[in-house]
Amino acid sequence: MTKGIAGLVVLGVAAWGGTVTYLEHFDHAGAPQLPVNSSTRHDAKAMAAFAAFQEVRCDYCHTKNADLPFYFNLPGANQIMKKDLVEGQRHFNFAPIIADFQQGTPPSVEQLSRIEEVISQNRMPPTPYLLMHPHAHLDEKQRADILAWVRDQRERYYASSDVKPEFRGEVIQPIPESMPVDWKKAELGRQLFFDKHLSGNDQLNCASCHGLNKGGVDNLVTATGINGQKGPINTPSVYNSTFNLEQFWNGRAKDLKAQAAGPVMNPVEMGSHDWEGVATKIRSLPNYVSEFTAVYGKDEISQNTVTDAIAEYEKTLITPDSRFDLYLKGQSNAITDQEKRGYERFKQIGCSGCHSGVAVGGDAFEILGLEGPYFEDRHTKLTPADEGRFSFTKDRSDYQRFKIPNLRNVELTGPWFHDGSAKTLEDAVRKMARYETPDHDISDQDVADIVAFLKTLTGKYQGVPLKDVEVEAPLKVPQSH
Numbered sequence: 001m002t003k004g005i006a007g008l009v010v011l012g013v014a015a016w017g018g019t020v021t022y023l024e025h026f027d028h029a030g031a032p033q034l035p036v037n038s039s040t041r042h043d044a045k046a047m048a049a050f051a052a053f054q055e056v057r058c059d060y061c062h063t064k065n066a067d068l069p070f071y072f073n074l075p076g077a078n079q080i081m082k083k084d085l086v087e088g089q090r091h092f093n094f095a096p097i098i099a100d101f102q103q104g105t106p107p108s109v110e111q112l113s114r115i116e117e118v119i120s121q122n123r124m125p126p127t128p129y130l131l132m133h134p135h136a137h138l139d140e141k142q143r144a145d146i147l148a149w150v151r152d153q154r155e156r157y158y159a160s161s162d163v164k165p166e167f168r169g170e171v172i173q174p175i176p177e178s179m180p181v182d183w184k185k186a187e188l189g190r191q192l193f194f195d196k197h198l199s200g201n202d203q204l205n206c207a208s209c210h211g212l213n214k215g216g217v218d219n220l221v222t223a224t225g226i227n228g229q230k231g232p233i234n235t236p237s238v239y240n241s242t243f244n245l246e247q248f249w250n251g252r253a254k255d256l257k258a259q260a261a262g263p264v265m266n267p268v269e270m271g272s273h274d275w276e277g278v279a280t281k282i283r284s285l286p287n288y289v290s291e292f293t294a295v296y297g298k299d300e301i302s303q304n305t306v307t308d309a310i311a312e313y314e315k316t317l318i319t320p321d322s323r324f325d326l327y328l329k330g331q332s333n334a335i336t337d338q339e340k341r342g343y344e345r346f347k348q349i350g351c352s353g354c355h356s357g358v359a360v361g362g363d364a365f366e367i368l369g370l371e372g373p374y375f376e377d378r379h380t381k382l383t384p385a386d387e388g389r390f391s392f393t394k395d396r397s398d399y400q401r402f403k404i405p406n407l408r409n410v411e412l413t414g415p416w417f418h419d420g421s422a423k424t425l426e427d428a429v430r431k432m433a434r435y436e437t438p439d440h441d442i443s444d445q446d447v448a449d450i451v452a453f454l455k456t457l458t459g460k461y462q463g464v465p466l467k468d469v470e471v472e473a474p475l476k477v478p479q480s481h
């Protein structure tokens with residue numbers, strides 16, 4: 001009996017060894033390759049990182065239509081593996097990374113941050129995968145190679161010009177002091193931003209929801225529109241919106257100009273009925289005709305020119321020189337030890353995997369409830385606003401996926417989340433850790449430290465601390481213009 005069991009064990013081990021040997025060959029043969037003329041071949045750091053990714057075969061679970069190993073098709077195993085594939089693609093799409101390596105182009109800020117988070121936390125590849133692919137275990141050198149590549153990409157393509165050299169590879173970068181702006185057009189846009197004639201009842205303007213003296217929001221759970229109607233969703237901040245990948249929580253507006261057009265015609269927001277009617281009202285007001293002619297070269301007051309001018313003004317609504325920016329620029333005493341500790345925990349827990357770049361977010365979309373049942377725990381009925389990006393794209397993979405909000409000036413922009421369900425910044429931090437990271441139950445000290453760090457992100461608008469900005473702050477045009 002004992003010999004028989006031992007024999008079975010030997011056969012099992014031999015079968016496993018043979019399978020593993022076959023899989024290693026299969027993995028290597030089918031790994032993504034670089035074109036002969038790819039510039040990546042001349043970049044030592046990129047080549048080292050690419051070799052590590054080739055060994056792991058991230059593309060199996062994080063891309064669609066990969067040529068999968070045979071066991072993915074076995075009865076029983078197929079159901080298990082299908083779930084892994086769904087989860088892998090839900091968490092991260094690796095296909096753009098492969099394309100960037102092949103084309104020699106830099107990944108996005110957000111993609112680099114996701115990779116850094118997972119590698120730093122040693123979360124990939126998962127243990128069950130390594131049982132069949134032991135060669136895919138990343139050793140310390142391979143992890144260091146990937147992290148060195150991430151930092152190198154940031155330093156080369158995304159570092160702010162005034163950041164301290166040691167912080168050029170950091171996940172967050174200082175907001176630039178200025179952006180390229182047509183100041184004449186921006187001044188016209190500022191007038192329109194505060195002009196209530198854009199609304200159907202002449203009682204609301206853009207600032208009604210995006211108060212410059214309120215962190216660029218209205219501090220309501222959901223917006224209040226024309227005739228007191230309640231909107232379905234929390235108001236995102238207009239500050240630093242120029243850095244967003246797309247506009248609105250679901251990204252339905254491709255840029256600031258497209259975003260400016262939406263609320264004016266929305267029957268629940270500003271409630272105008274048609275753009276010709278809005279143009280007629282504006283045209284009847286003093287000075288507008290001459291000002292539009294001066295800016296656009298002709299008397300054209302229309303949806304195109306009105307939204308173009310507002311968008312140009314919104315480019316000026318950036319908030320550099322927060323205390324954290326000053327720290328990144330070299331003022332080591334600009335933030336306290338607790339705030340520095342909070343920043344480190346912010347990265348270690350995984351917050352920086354989504355909240356990165358100059359705006360600390362806004363450059364990608366993510367599922368709310370990625371690591372936990374957010375909507376089930378909320379205990380309220382789902383609304384169309386809870387569909388997220390799916391409401392716009394109709395792609396099931398976008399269901400409950402929202403634009404990652406930027407965290408600049410976040411202490412001023414509550415209540416937080418698309419549904420306004422987080423009433424304090426502490427609550428927001430706890431919920432994000434609970435539902436978006438593997439570190440579900442962070443300590444009270446972690447919460448306090450991260451909140452302290454987040455408060456260092458409050459900046460200035462045209463040199464004025466954001467807490468002191470006027471309701472209708474004038475536009476300070478640089479002297480050179």
